[in-house]
Amino acid sequence: GAVVSQHPSRVICKSGTSVKIECRSLDFQATTMFWYRQFPKQSLMLMATSNEGSKATYEQGVEKDKFLINHASLTLSTLTVTSAHPEDSSFYICSARDATGEAFFGQGTRLTVV
Amino acid sequence: QKEVEQDPGPLSVPEGAIVSLNCTYSNSAFQYFMWYRQYSRKGPELLMYTYSSGNKEDGRFTAQVDKSSKYISLFIRDSQPSDSATYLCAMSAGTYKYIFGTGTRLKVLA
Numbered sequence A: 001g002a003v004v005s006q007h008p009s010r011v012i013c014k015s016g017t018s019v020k021i022e023c024r025s026l027d028f029q030a031t032t033m034f035w036y037r038q039f040p041k042q043s044l045m046l047m048a049t050s051n052e053g054s055k056a057t058y059e060q061g062v063e064k065d066k067f068l069i070n071h072a073s074l075t076l077s078t079l080t081v082t083s084a085h086p087e088d089s090s091f092y093i094c095s096a097r098d099a100t101g102e103a104f105f106g107q108g109t110r111l112t113v114v
Numbered sequence B: 001q002k003e004v005e006q007d008p009g010p011l012s013v014p015e016g017a018i019v020s021l022n023c024t025y026s027n028s029a030f031q032y033f034m035w036y037r038q039y040s041r042k043g044p045e046l047l048m049y050t051y052s053s054g055n056k057e058d059g060r061f062t063a064q065v066d067k068s069s070k071y072i073s074l075f076i077r078d079s080q081p082s083d084s085a086t087y088l089c090a091m092s093a094g095t096y097k098y099i100f101g102t103g104t105r106l107k108v109l110a
Helices: none
Strands: A004-007 A010-013 A020-024 A032-039 A044-051 A067-073 A076-081 A090-097 A104-107 A109-113 B004-006 B011-014 B019-025 B030-038 B045-051 B054-058 B061-066 B071-076 B085-092 B104-109
Touching: A004 A090, A010 A020, A010 B004, A020 A032, A020 A067, A020 A090, A020 A109, A032 A076, A067 B019, A076 A090, A104 B045, B004 B071, B011 B019, B019 B085, B019 B104, B030 B061, B045 B054, B045 B061
Parallel strands: A010 A109, B011 B104
Antiparallel strands: A004 A020, A020 A076, A032 A044, A032 A090, A067 A076, A090 A104, A090 A109, B004 B019, B019 B071, B030 B045, B030 B085, B054 B061, B061 B071, B085 B104
């Protein structure tokens, strides 16, 4: 099946700093990628839809200035958590759809803000 | 009421048992139903995908959808310790947006 690579898998940062997470579709082009957040023992919550060459669409309650999304190419989307706070600590997962519409997920990034 | 309800478990079964995982939903617009498996600290991987009522089988896995009752199930036959993971149901009304259940943690004991 198609592969979506997410990097880094784990990151620890200091409060107030910014962290960038990359999501790459390795063997297919993805015009749309999705960013999710998952708290322990909770479901994946869609944060935003990333569209290649245009602005991301954010879900209600997600701060667009805090979670910056860039989808610069058909194989790469980035999520930058700006001015991170301890409450931003979570598991972030990206997803990309291939031409058939099937969604493939990255390995996830565990962010810890100290 | 959540759109998708899923018992979080944990569910512990002996090796070789038949496992039944379930989700209920409230939105009758959902047309596509997926089951994902998620190992600890990893991203979800697609197990089954279906869009009609009835059963769909793939190896040891059977997905069942009952749209009239708004109820879906995943059955795992001859469960193995390697099946120990969190199983997430997901649904879509045909748009880009998937709604996920909370996931059921499954432990298959050797």
